[in-house]
Every structure is written in structure tokens, then in C-alpha cells.
Amino acid sequence: MSVHWITLIPEDPRFVPDEAKRERARERFAEIAPEAREITADVTDTIQFFHCGENFNGISCPACASDIPLRWWHDCIHEDYSKEAGYKLAMYSTPCCGFGCTMHDLAYDFPQGLGRFSLSAMNPYLLGSLDERYRAEFEAILGTKLRVIYVHL
Numbered sequence: 001m002s003v004h005w006i007t008l009i010p011e012d013p014r015f016v017p018d019e020a021k022r023e024r025a026r027e028r029f030a031e032i033a034p035e036a037r038e039i040t041a042d043v044t045d046t047i048q049f050f051h052c053g054e055n056f057n058g059i060s061c062p063a064c065a066s067d068i069p070l071r072w073w074h075d076c077i078h079e080d081y082s083k084e085a086g087y088k089l090a091m092y093s094t095p096c097c098g099f100g101c102t103m104h105d106l107a108y109d110f111p112q113g114l115g116r117f118s119l120s121a122m123n124p125y126l127l128g129s130l131d132e133r134y135r136a137e138f139e140a141i142l143g144t145k146l147r148v149i150y151v152h153l
């Protein structure tokens, strides 16, 4: 059986909302997606990678939209990570046009990214894709711009 998650992470990968806001967002997600198997609002000590699983189609440069070679990306994301410190968010120059960005800033299809905080609902079948108005509502509750990641495992 395949597993789907809708995961929201802050656009600023270092941002962590305070506990009361995290709990409010989790409760609101439970109202929006009452059939979800599980709803979590998690914080990690270090920055982690939130991938979209089988929804992944490719990566492009945020500056010139050229395709990013997966080999280059693998090397960079591997170099950026250490088990003790998580992701460092180092700046890399894209191979196409030399644009300076972190691994969080690349244009991922489907979206994915890096962060310390995540709000997730597991198998929210009836929801399909998250309505923009709900994203806006979570952004207001948590006090941050959010990136929506559709995970298919």
C-alpha cells in the first residue's frame, strides 16, 4: 500500500515556530483532514531534508531554469550534510550559470526542501492537494511562509 503525506515546512529552513503555534497548527490540520492516519508537528535539533519520494521528477536552476544534473546535486547535498550537524545550508554555484544558492533554494519538481520544523498529515485521502486558503491559514498560525511537499512513498 502506498503512503502519502502532505508536509509543510517553513520557506526559511532555520525557522522554528514556538510550541503553542505548532500545537495550534496541528489541531487545525486535524480539523481540515479528519480522516488522516496521523498528524504531526515535529522539530529537530538540526536541519533535515524533506523529500517528495516517488513524486520526484527533477531539479532546475532557480535563476535560469536549466536542468540541474542529478550527479551534481547528489554530490552537493551529500557534502552539505553531516550526521552531527545535519545540513549546513552552504552556498553552491549552479553548474549552468553559476547562481549562488543553498540546496533548499533549488527549484524542485515536486517541491521538497530543508528545515527543522515540519507539519505533516499522513494519508489525508479526502484532501487531495492542499487548498491555497489552508496554506495561507497555516502561514498565519505559524508566522512564516510555508512550502508544501507532497510525499509519495
Ligand SMILES: [Zn+2]
Residues within 6 Å of the ligand: 061, 062, 063, 064, 065, 066, 094, 096, 097, 098, 099
Ligand atoms: Zn542556471
